[in-house]
Amino acid sequence: MIREIDCRGLACPLPVLRTKKVLDQIETGTICAIVDNPAAKENVIRLAAFMGCEISLKEKESNWYLTITKTKGVQA
Amino acid sequence: MKKGASVSWFSPVIMITGLVAGVLGALLVKWGNPANMGICVACFVRDIAGGIGLHSAAVVQYIRPEIIGFVLGAFLSAGFTNEFKAQGGSSPVLRFLLGALMMIGALMFLGCPLRMVLRLAGGDLNAVLGLAGFIAGIAIGVVFLKSGFVLSRAYPLARINGWVMPLAMVGLLALVMVKPGFIFFSKQGPGSQHAALLVSLGVGLLVGVLAQRSRFCFAAGVRDKILLNNSHLLVGFVLVFIAALLANVALKQFHLGFANQPVAHTSHVWNFLGLLLVGLSAVLLGGCPLRQLILTGEGNTDSGITFLGMLAGAGFAHNFLLASSPKGPTLNGQIAVIAGIIFCLIIGYANREE
Numbered sequence: 001m002i003r004e005i006d007c008r009g010l011a012c013p014l015p016v017l018r019t020k021k022v023l024d025q026i027e028t029g030t031i032c033a034i035v036d037n038p039a040a041k042e043n044v045i046r047l048a049a050f051m052g053c054e055i056s057l058k059e060k061e062s063n064w065y066l067t068i069t070k071t072k073g074v075q076a
Numbered sequence: 077m078k079k080g081a082s083v084s085w086f087s088p089v090i091m092i093t094g095l096v097a098g099v100l101g102a103l104l105v106k107w108g109n110p111a112n113m114g115i116c117v118a119c120f121v122r123d124i125a126g127g128i129g130l131h132s133a134a135v136v137q138y139i140r141p142e143i144i145g146f147v148l149g150a151f152l153s154a155g156f157t158n159e160f161k162a163q164g165g166s167s168p169v170l171r172f173l174l175g176a177l178m179m180i181g182a183l184m185f186l187g188c189p190l191r192m193v194l195r196l197a198g199g200d201l202n203a204v205l206g207l208a209g210f211i212a213g214i215a216i217g218v219v220f221l222k223s224g225f226v227l228s229r230a231y232p233l234a235r236i237n238g239w240v241m242p243l244a245m246v247g248l249l250a251l252v253m254v255k256p257g258f259i260f261f262s263k264q265g266p267g268s269q270h271a272a273l274l275v276s277l278g279v280g281l282l283v284g285v286l287a288q289r290s291r292f293c294f295a296a297g298v299r300d301k302i303l304l305n306n307s308h309l310l311v312g313f314v315l316v317f318i319a320a321l322l323a324n325v326a327l328k329q330f331h332l333g334f335a336n337q338p339v340a341h342t343s344h345v346w347n348f349l350g351l352l353l354v355g356l357s358a359v360l361l362g363g364c365p366l367r368q369l370i371l372t373g374e375g376n377t378d379s380g381i382t383f384l385g386m387l388a389g390a391g392f393a394h395n396f397l398l399a400s401s402p403k404g405p406t407l408n409g410q411i412a413v414i415a416g417i418i419f420c421l422i423i424g425y426a427n428r429e430e
Contacts, residue, residue, distance in 0.1 A: 009229030011166065011362030011378070012296060013303065017221060020304075038159050039291045046306065062161065062232075
């Protein structure tokens with residue numbers, strides 16, 4: 001079961017902060033951030049890229065599901 | 077590394093937005109807007125408040141087409157890119173209050189963050205104090221963000237909700253064009269100085285489209301640098317300054333100094349505290365005054381409420397003699413700014429989750 005972080009309806013910069021908090025907590029693993037606006041989507045992608053994580057993106061009913069995989073050795 | 081998702085750190089659209097806003101901010105002065113006030117979201121919303129009679133300060137009454145353009149530019153841009161989304165319901169009364177306080181802080185300094193940058197680029201050194209206050213206010217806001225500050229979630233709404241504010245802008249445009257007797261137009265002072273209506277509207281639309289595409293935000297530029305060490309929005313902030321500076325020098329609009337700057341005062345403490353209140357309230361709201369207008373155009377009714385709060389705040393600021401003038405701040409304004417900062421600290425403290 002992938003841990004989901006529901007960032008829908010949250011204003012800037014909370015989607016990024018909440019995703020970062022979880023990514024900082026885990027050593028390795030996959031999480032899914034759910035966002036509902038393009039600015040938050042771009043910001044979370046930017047964060048994940050900055051942290052060296054793998055990202056895949058799926059759009060469903062005006063929401064974006066960002067699956068982020070943190071592997072060992074990446075920067076927190 | 078990435079699959080199906082790419083966002084560059086280096087964003088050309090942010091850079092273009094910064095350059096265009098900076099150059100047009102300088103040119104609008106040449107075309108008729110008040111000095112060092114080519115664009116000012118706070119001053120222009122205040123002028124609109126005067127134009128529709130929410131206050132009676134005769135020198136600052138004009139329905140500024142730039143503001144209408146920002147909202148409608150963002151509305152069109154969001155519509156064409158399928159990013160228009162009606163949503164809202166996040167702590168509306170707090171947002172209204174924060175919008176009003178943001179306006180009261182801006183009218184203490186005499187400018188929003190955008191005008192702060194344009195004033196700096198015109199050589200007005202008083203804006204250095206404003207910049208310092210803005211950064212300090214954002215830094216305080218970041219402390220709240222780190223300790224779990226959140227205004228409650230927004231939820232999707234029926235589309236009509238998102239249309240209300242853009243339609244209201246169309247209504248304002250009609251009023252400034254038709255000029256019915258109940259609309260006020262300044263005969264002298266800053267409110268009487270303006271570029272041709274279609275020029276102002278055109279600039280507003282262009283900047284509105286660009287700011288929608290780039291997610292441009294002055295508060296987020298500084299906030300993200302402090303909070304996440306991310307400079308990508310800050311680049312736009314700096315480019316507004318550089319572009320406006322070069323344009324002002326070329327147009328002979330650059331005058332370095334503290335004294336006798338246009339629509340400005342030299343009270344350092346209150347320039348600092350005014351923009352501290354703006355920076356702090358902007359972080360709690362999630363965006364600077366310009367960003368609130370852009371989000372309003374995208375269908376965000378929480379930002380729409382914030383915009384209405386700014387409009388009401390402008391009315392109070394002039395009716396209760398809170399707004400500064402070139403002579404300096406007023407006692408009422410000083411009390412209001414201190415009270416505003418205290419309110420923001422309470423709001424920041426009281427809305428922590430976890």
